[in-house]
Amino acid sequence: MxxxxxxxxxxxxxxxxxxxxxxxxxxxxxxxxxxxxxxxxxxxxxxxxxxxxxxxxxxxxxxxxxxxxxxxxxxxxxxxxxxxxxxxxxxxxxxxxxxxxxxxxxxxxxxxxxDEKAKRARVEGIAAITLDRGIDCDLVDRAPWLLLGAKTLSYALNMAAVREAARRGASDVIFTANDGSVLEGPTSNVIIARGRTLYTPPPTIGILKGTTQGDVFRAAERAGWTTKVEPLRADELASADGLFLASSVRKVTRVHTLDGIVLPDATEIHTELARIYESQYE
Amino acid sequence: MxxxxxxxxxxxxxxxxxxxxxxxxxxxxxxxxxxxxxxxxxxxxxxxxxxxxxxxxxxxxxxxxxxxxxxxxxxxxxxxxxxxxxxxxxxxxxxxxxxxxxxxxxxxxxxxxxDEKAKRARVEGIAAITLDRGIDCDLVDRAPWLLLGAKTLSYALNMAAVREAARRGASDVIFTANDGSVLEGPTSNVIIARGRTLYTPPPTIGILKGTTQGDVFRAAERAGWTTKVEPLRADELASADGLFLASSVRKVTRVHTLDGIVLPDATEIHTELARIYESQYE
Missing domain, CATH: 3.30.470.10 (Aminotransferase class 4, branched-chain amino acid transferase, N-terminal domain)
Structure with a gap:
């Protein structure tokens, strides 16, 4: 259809x-x-x-x-x-x-x-890899002609990154900047949970402002979570209580494996976030 | 037609x-x-x-x-x-x-x-600006998923760079890397002349291998020029005897103004290179 x-x-x-x-x-x-x-x-x-x-x-x-x-x-x-x-x-x-x-x-x-793959990912979670995006976090301001932060039809590199993930036995990517900052996924935003706080990197570093991420954050705040939009380092991802990719189609998808390493089980946090997010629409 | x-x-x-x-x-x-x-x-x-x-x-x-x-x-x-x-x-x-x-x-x-603009550019030359491409020269090897060196349909940023040039009163762009190296134009390769030697940057720094540039170099060698494929620094562009952008449609186009500064007159060199290039096809 x-x-x-x-x-x-x-x-x-x-x-x-x-x-x-x-x-x-x-x-x-x-x-x-x-x-x-x-x-x-x-x-x-x-x-x-x-x-x-x-x-x-x-x-x-x-x-x-x-x-x-x-x-x-x-x-x-x-x-x-x-x-x-x-x-x-x-x-x-x-x-x-x-x-x-x-x-x-x-x-x-x-x-x-x-698609069925996205639906399965919502339930089962996914393996992701980090990939170098080769840019500095101040590039978005320094060089607006590079269109960082615009959602353009020029997604060949985003698609190539996902194929690289597949070659490495994963299904998605988290891009990192030259200074080790976490950027975004090729078609998603990154969220981590630490205690009762959710974190996501700021759009000011040259990434898209997340629509689903924003929606999840607002819902989580209403449910008593704290939310912070601040730079994250790639080496913080694996040690978080939960790592998620947020996108319209995949909603909040749990990353269970990062760069081949199985992450601490975040099933409970994911279930709670998914419930909070979904309850707004019931 | x-x-x-x-x-x-x-x-x-x-x-x-x-x-x-x-x-x-x-x-x-x-x-x-x-x-x-x-x-x-x-x-x-x-x-x-x-x-x-x-x-x-x-x-x-x-x-x-x-x-x-x-x-x-x-x-x-x-x-x-x-x-x-x-x-x-x-x-x-x-x-x-x-x-x-x-x-x-x-x-x-x-x-x-x-198009008429390209034909005019071949004769009259163009004004160009340098723009930061925000990458390191070793990125092509480090991060092949970024597709540097592939001629993809994802050209939105190349087109944005040309619009930035227009805003600055120019009609084309020379991208530079983080270390000040000369990369390429959004749809062309860069050639400089110094004495009887032509220079162009190597594809190994993450740029397209030039077809027209290669053709010009071969023709120039036959006509007694020396050619070198080696890294160029952005600050060498303005002091060269001639600065050119090579592309299939625009052939060898002379850059007469760079970043608002009128360059030394390279009309004679351009005339010679254009003649050498063209004579192969007569």
């Missing part, structure tokens, strides 16, 4: 071709995207996702996304969805056709089933 | 949609490409371009490109071209449709007119 709608609300067949070969989304990976979890007809964290889409667009000098139109198209996809109760909704905005004098972006939203 | 052909030799209308919204080329910038200059029905440096396509594919764990098929499709586009004597031919290979169990790449070749 998939539902494809363009930003003007037109529905289209996702199995047919709709993109030209000279769309800058394909020839240059030049565009931005968001992936939103829809559960029981309700988008999770739609506001933060649209905020981030707008921020990414701004960093790429793309036109400001038409927020009411995106809100409407999200609703259109949801209204036409007839698959599982929970599904992933991807919003895509490319720079449009190369050389188009009007510079009209290509814009669409597509609803897709959550 | 444009000619589009898929790798199987089928011709198609480039103004129609041929790509699905779930092609990994668009949703992840996950694929590789080459741009080849065709002049008078003859592709320039086809062998090195196909070598580099294969190398990029290998770095991305894509299937080995079918070289005879690519050679045939290049010929198909050339045979169907009815535009200017000189045109740009882009080869694109994406990872194909997301979740496709066969993992069949999307592959096409498209011939396009060389």
């Amino acid at each position: 998939r539902v494809l709608a363009f930003l003007d609300g037109t529905l289209a067949d996702p199995d047919k071709a709709h993109i030209r070969i000279d769309d800058l989304g394909i020839v240059r990976g030049d565009g931005v995207f968001e992936t939103i979890l829809i559960s029981n007809g309700r988008p999770r964290e739609l506001g933060p996702h649209l905020d981030r889409l707008a921020r990414s667009a701004r960093l790429l000098d793309l036109p400001e996304p038409d927020r009411p139109a995106w809100e409407r198209v999200v609703r259109t996809v949801i209204d036409n969805w007839q698959g599982s109760d929970e599904f992933a909704l991807k919003l895509v905005m490319t720079r449009g056709i190369e050389g188009d004098p009007e510079g009209k972006p290509t814009t669409f939203a597509v609803g897709m089933e959550v | 444009r000619v589009l052909a898929f790798l199987d030799g089928t011709l198609a209308d480039p103004d129609k949609a041929h790509i699905r919204i779930d092609d990994l080329g668009i949703v992840r910038g996950d694929g590789v490409f080459e741009t080849i200059l065709i002049s008078n029905g003859r592709p320039r440096e086809l062998g090195p371009h196909l070598d580099r396509l294969a190398r990029s594919a290998r770095l991305l764990d894509l299937p080995e490109p079918d070289r005879p098929a690519w050679e045939r499709v290049v010929r198909t586009v050339i045979d169907n071209w009815q535009g200017s004597d000189e045109f740009a031919l882009k080869l694109v290979m994406t990872r194909g449709i997301e979740g496709d169990p066969e993992g069949k790449p999307t592959t096409f070749a498209v011939g396009m007119e060389v």
